[in-house]
Amino acid sequence: MGINNLSNLIDAHNWFFNVQAGNKILYITALLVFLALLIVLITKRYRIPIVVGYVFLGILLSEDIINTLPFLSDIQIEWYLFVVDSFGYLTHIALGFIAFRIGSELTIKLFKRLGKDILVIVIFQTIAAFGLVTLAIYFIGQPLYISMLLGSIAAATAPAATVMVLREYNSKGPLTSVIMAVVGIDDALALIIFSIIEPISLIIHSGKAELTIIKTIGIPLIEITGSLIIGVIIGYLTQYFLIKFKNRTKKILTLISAIIGASAIAIYTGHSPLITNMAVGFACKNFTDQNLEISDYLEIITVPLYAMFFILAGTEIKFTGLKPGFSLITITYITARIIGKVGGASSAAYLVQAPKKIRKYIGLNLLPQSGVAIAMAYTIQNKFSTSTSTLIFNVLLFTTAFTEIIGPLATKYSISKAGEIEKEEN
Structure with missing residues (x-):
């Protein structure tokens, strides 16, 4: 052989x-x-x-x-x-960089400074989006495993478009601060939810094994824990060498080696490359107080990589052979997700007695969905049937196009109404 x-x-x-x-x-x-x-x-x-x-x-x-x-x-x-x-292979590399960036935006100081109110808002809107989308998709007749997969992906929010609008209008104030914190933490929680739901959905989809506590909770937790351990170790070593090296070329190559290497090790050992690289980014950021200039390096490295990633993501869309009721599934997904995000965030803001303008407008800034959601859809392709992965991928691509257009408009509207635009358009 x-x-x-x-x-x-x-x-x-x-x-x-x-x-x-x-x-x-x-x-x-x-x-x-x-x-x-x-x-x-x-x-x-x-x-x-x-x-x-x-x-x-x-x-x-x-x-x-x-x-x-x-x-x-x-x-x-x-x-x-x-x-x-x-x-x-480019998709695996791009996914690693996307997850690393999410982790590098999270700091222990951030969690201490923001307190429990922000965490309550993040958890509420994430669970609301997951629950509503799962129930809505299942209610219109889709299998439970598809409903759960779409529900877990619905939890993710794309921060780039929202942050871009805030910077464009030099937005400052309590609403802006809460928005920045929520979109920064949201994707990390969404990745964890997806890592738990995906293996459960796979068991339901295959029908080859009975659901048990070990399989539904134990195996995902073991995978997440293993991914975190691998990521933290690699992240610690990475920040050590980033501090030690003074040469810019050495630093960039160290960063690239860490991210691609973490993806390779995670895939080889059967762990999640997304969670692993998120842990690498988190460790790099939190094991030192020094400014490692990670954002500056990523800005240079990822421009062509992200371009290829999203272009290739678009090529995956299939207009022929779409599952019957695709339009209904997509509309249901988008509607339920918006209700979950807006309703969950606003309800949580009321619960923690946040200022009125935060209660009223925070949810409108959580609509965009692209990078991480598409990354999740990509991981489904190798584990589920072609019809399932194609359906989910197409739903996500149409959602991306829709929310990346209305999302920035909603953000501009909310910060304008909240009176936090410092510099209006000329």
Whole structure:
């Protein structure tokens, strides 16, 4: 069996070079990077969130759209699809950086400074979104495992679009402070919920094993604990070398090695690469009081990586073969999630007796959903059936496009009504 595998590997190696597959990968990469630049220029010009542009470009480059182009031959289309599939490793790398960034935004000092009120708001709106979406999707006739997966993903909020609006209008005040804290902690809690729900959903989906306390709670907790331990160890070593090294190149390579290495170790040992890298980021930030300039390094490293990630995410969308009732599922998901986020956050704010403008407007700033949610959907692809992963992925992509457009508008409205815009538009 080993000889056959080696023979197949040699044949594949020879084929790769004989057909000059490497050149074709280079051509497609160059095209995607150039198109990403055009998207940035267009979105900046019309003040559209960049991630929406990337995803929309990906949709235009999806298999269903490419197959309709009359000037492409069948062999050219097949080559294109082969090259796009070969970029799969980029998604794992991008997911690692996304999770690392979430962890690096969380500090022990932040939790102490914010107190329990912020945590109550975060927990309430997260659980409300998870519960309402799960019940709503199940109520319209979808299987429990799909309902639970969509519910766990619904808990995530994309902070980038919201933070961008706050910075654009130089927003300052109590509402702004609460918004920044909630969106920063939200994704970390969402990742933990997803890590618990995903294996439970997989057991229900497979139908090959009975649900037990150990399988529903024990196994996910063991996976999360193991991921956290691996991440903290790698994070501690990373911050040690970031402090020790004075050369910028050494620091950047240390950071890249830590994130990609953590993903590789987590996947190899059967742990969650998302939780692991979140722990790496958290450890890097909290094991030292020094400013390691992590955000500055990530800003440089991740620009092309995120561009490719969201473009490739868009190419995954399937217009043909959509599950019956897809539109109803998507509308139900978006509606239930908005109600859960807005209602949960506002109810929690009333419960902790927050100021009136926080109670009234905090929920409107939790609508965007993109990076982490798409990252969660990506992890589903390798564990669930194609029909399930395609359905969830398409729901998330349509939700991303919708919420990344209305989210910034809702944020601007809320901070304007709260009187926290320091500098209006010219």
